[in-house]
Amino acid sequence: MDKINNPFSPGAGSPPPELAGRDGVLEQARVLLGRVMAGRPEKSMLLTGLRGVGKTVLLNEIERMAKAAGYRTVLVEAHESKSLAALLAPHLRTLLFDLDRIAAAGNQVRRGIAVLKSFVGAIKVKVADIDIGIDIEPESGTADSGDLEADLPELLVVLAEAAQARGLGVAILIDEIQYFNAAELSALIMSMHKMQQRQLPLVLLGAGLPILPSLAGESKSYAERLFDFPDIGPLPQGDAIKAIREPIEAAGEAIEANACLEIYQTTQGYPYFLQEWGYQVWNHAAASPITRQVVTEATALVSTRLDKNFFRVRFDRLTPLEKIYLRAMADLGAGPYRTGDVADRLGVKISAQGPVRASLIKKGMVYSTAHGEMDFTVPLFDAFMRRAMPVFPPPAPETALNLPGGA
CATH class of the missing domain: 1.10.10.10 (Winged helix-like DNA-binding domain superfamily/Winged helix DNA-binding domain)
Structure with missing residues (x-):
């Protein structure tokens, strides 16, 4: 088996060769993007699930869909050491200047840039690492109170109006969204409330751990009316076997049915583990078709690899x-x-x-x-x-x- 032709790609957010079993959530995202662009209200989406189920992969695929549907996108990953404002501000600056370069850009875009400068100026004492260099006078009285829950909705309304004036939409995609504090999550929820009320073309697509629905509900009781929370779980047997078999066959090789079943039972259908087992099984096989014996032999290699990397990284952070x-x-x-x-x-x-x-x-x-x-x-x-x-x-x-x- 040629290791260079190995179709599997284990890694954080690496796209699998076969995105099996996710048609439903991708169709939901397609409908969301289409309805919001057409001025029809629709709930934004916050994907929830355990580590390794492919939430990041889905966010990346949804971003591709959004761009194809006429959206400008902002994709960020939340983490414990950086605030929501610090994450978003540089990307919103880039987006607004991108809108400004479009032919016949009008006052809405210029106003968006001015409001962004007001927003950054108001929070700079709290977010010392933001310096986005906007050479324009701020708009006083808009998004400049220093209260994120008041300012972020005002800023995103102005941004969405600027995009709407250009016939475009805005998709903000945030991975690991559970790391935001209560005020930051509340600010995002309040922002999306404004979007629905005014039917503006801005959507929020997030991903996080299973605690996300309860965090959102505790932040704002009306969150369930603004968001859908698709549960991204392990793949059922048929889709898991498809995710293994079809990439191998597309590469001109074969795998026995009982070998596919062994991989499914060992991985319990979790997409990241399917990629790890597929990758190592391919490399371990001397020739096609890949047998169950090859899977059994490769399992020890995969377990060692996961212990040293995927699991150990998390273990070492613990007291x-x-x-x-x-x-x-x-x-x-x-x-x-x-x-x-x-x-x-x-x-x-x-x-x-x-x-x-x-x-x-x-x-x-x-x-x-x-x-x-x-x-x-x-x-x-x-x-x-x-x-x-x-x-x-x-x-x-x-x-x-x-x-x-x-x-």
Whole structure:
């Protein structure tokens, strides 16, 4: 098997050779983009799902669709160390100057640039790393209060009006949206409320962990009327096998049916893992067709690769107490996990584990599946924790469990 011709592409956001099983969400995005451009109200979309289900891939594909439908796009990834304003401002500047270059650009675009300068000037004391160099007088009294929840909707209304005047739309795409704080998420929700009220051609397409719907609902009670929250999960068996078999056949090779089934059962249909197994199985095979024996032999290679990269990167961000908490979860078997059961496994009171649990949620390692329950955000992480920490409880439990209120 020629490794150069390997069709699989494991990586963060790398497009798979076959985007199987996502037709429904892509059709929903197509309808959203078309209706908003036609001046008809439609809910924006916030994709939710665990790590490795392909949310970033879908955002990238939706951005391509948006551009083809006449939208100017802004694509950013949220993270813990940068504010919403700092992320958006440089991209909005680029977008407005792009609109300004269009023939017959009018006062709406110039006003948008002036309002953006007002917005940046008002928040600069809070966002010291923004310096976007707009050589135009700011528009006083618009988006310059310094209150993000008031200013961002005003700024995006002016931006959407400028795009509308040019016969264009604006699509703002944000990955990892759960990292924004409550005020930032509220500002985005309020902005989209304005868009619907005025039927302006600006849409928000985001992606985040499964906690996103509850975060949005806690921020604004009307969020459910502004957004759809498609759940992006593992692929069902037929689509998972298609995602493996069709790229191999398109490359002129073949794979046996029981080999495809073995990959599906091992990966549980998670798209990132399908790419990892497909990549290693192809490289491990001596010749076509790829057999189940080849898959079995390659599985050890894939597990080692995932342990050293995909899982280890997340594991290394954890404190010792956080690692022990996750190991206790994994010790209980498959999730979701009751917080009381985890506390019992650790031999401590539930209240003593509150800070550790909150920190793990903030880091995006676990999420609440229901009241008093939680689960890993990373598929198969429970098995990794058992491999990474084979002895549990740890050899020195008095150190590991030295928490206020511990039993």
